[in-house]
Amino acid sequence: MLNNITLGQYFPVDSPVHRLDPRTKILLTVALMVAIFVCKGFAGFGAIFLFILLCVRLAKLKLRFVLRGIKPIAVIVLLTFVLNLFLQSGGRVLWHWWIITITVDGLRTAVFMAIRLLMLVMGTQLLTLTTSPIALTDGLESLFKPLSKIGFPAHELAMMMSIALRFIPTLIDETNKITQAQKARGADFESGNLIRRAKAMLPLLVPLFVSAFRRADELAMAMEARCYRGGSGRTKMKPLKYKKRDLCAVGAYLAVLGAVLVLNIFKIGVL
């Protein structure tokens, strides 16, 4: 059941997208989010979706793999859709019953919001699927470095983040193992009402926390044994450098942003 989470799981292949500088990818991911929020119509979403498809293709990812990451947020998307559908009013009434009214505007907004959410997840997934946690940390650290002058703990935060990312698959594995072990002792995680089910999680959560703390302790010890002392004066084996392909990626993004803006201005496919 927990195998479906690809968030934070790196997909290791060699591709032009994988080889991009992590800083470029992080900034472009943020920029892509901006584009998704700026976008006012379905035609613009089409352009963004094409861009995402292109990235998926170039990154040698299977679309199915990217789509799978949507599953965990399916509920949120559905909720957004339903709320917008019923609460937004205006335009022609499509359906009316008791206090529920569905209007054309409501339907449009609902679809629009759902697509926006899906785009956001797919776009951000691209980053974590094509960038190894180590590269991601390097990128973040380098981006936040200027802020360390005013006391912002760039290195520490980046390190914490990479450790967290690194341990997601480990903890999922661990959860699976403990679940199996407790099932072998007759534990039942599936039936009963909500309170019973929450109680049934205890045999899973206690060992999981214990092992997470143990792992944290061991990791800290191992880091100290290797003389870890934070970021100051630390050099890199592979310093980050912008290359030509980063320029190409930024160019491609600007083209999409341009398309979105033009479509917005000329109100093509805009709500």
Next chain:
Amino acid sequence: MPISVKDLTYTYNPGTPFETRALDGISLTINDGEFVGIIGHTGSGKSTFIQHLNALIKPTSGQVLVDGEDINESKEKAALRMRVGLVFQYPEYQLFEETVLKDVSFGPKNMGLSEEEATQSAKWALEKVGLGERYYGRSPFELSGGQKRRCAVAGVLAMHPEVLILDEPAAGLDPVGRREILDIIRAIHSEGTTVIMVSHSMDDVARLCERVIVLEKGKVALDGSCAEVFGQVEKLSAMGLTLPQAALLRDRLNKRGFDLPESIYTIEALSQALTEKLKTR
């Protein structure tokens, strides 16, 4: 309660780039009262295989029959898991209760026993693993490594399984803890429980098991008595497996001109055969 496996195949992550076939057409039967050792290289499918035996994993294809009944068809999976007890690798990571006694009674309580009966069962199991009354009220997290392991084994024993499956029961323990846990397993088997033990230690397998199953890339490579399996030196070393120390010594001596029988795999048998050989020389 014999366990029969027919053409068992299991594929991890089907349809993704991580697709791997962990088990590939395994067929075998484990009879009542046997002590079976399962050996094989890391990734040979041992752990996946044993999880099939109590329906924790559903096979991609093939059947697992317990008492002649397909366990994946049955609705009573929880009841089955109590009859076929599975102790995972590093079982101490499953401990969660406040006290040792409460933790061990978790299984029996899930069986639907009353509080009192469950406690009774737990006390019986704790005695089996040598954790006496003074441990009942302690937190399982305060115990030593070997004690935690024994406490976790008791957690499964308390359900009175007819078949006990253990995945690397002695892994990561010090020599004393190792011997204690293996002695407990031997005692449980001698009382009539069928035992299946996955192990990396050929010596443990040679000392305890009657039958050895060697898995290689998800297939049964060898299956027979200890003497039969540990006689196949070339086959085992081709799979990257070693022999028990005594069998290893027997093999080296044979290469130097001793003519010791291939069926020797214990230190006792080896020393006896060797003494006789040397006497007649």
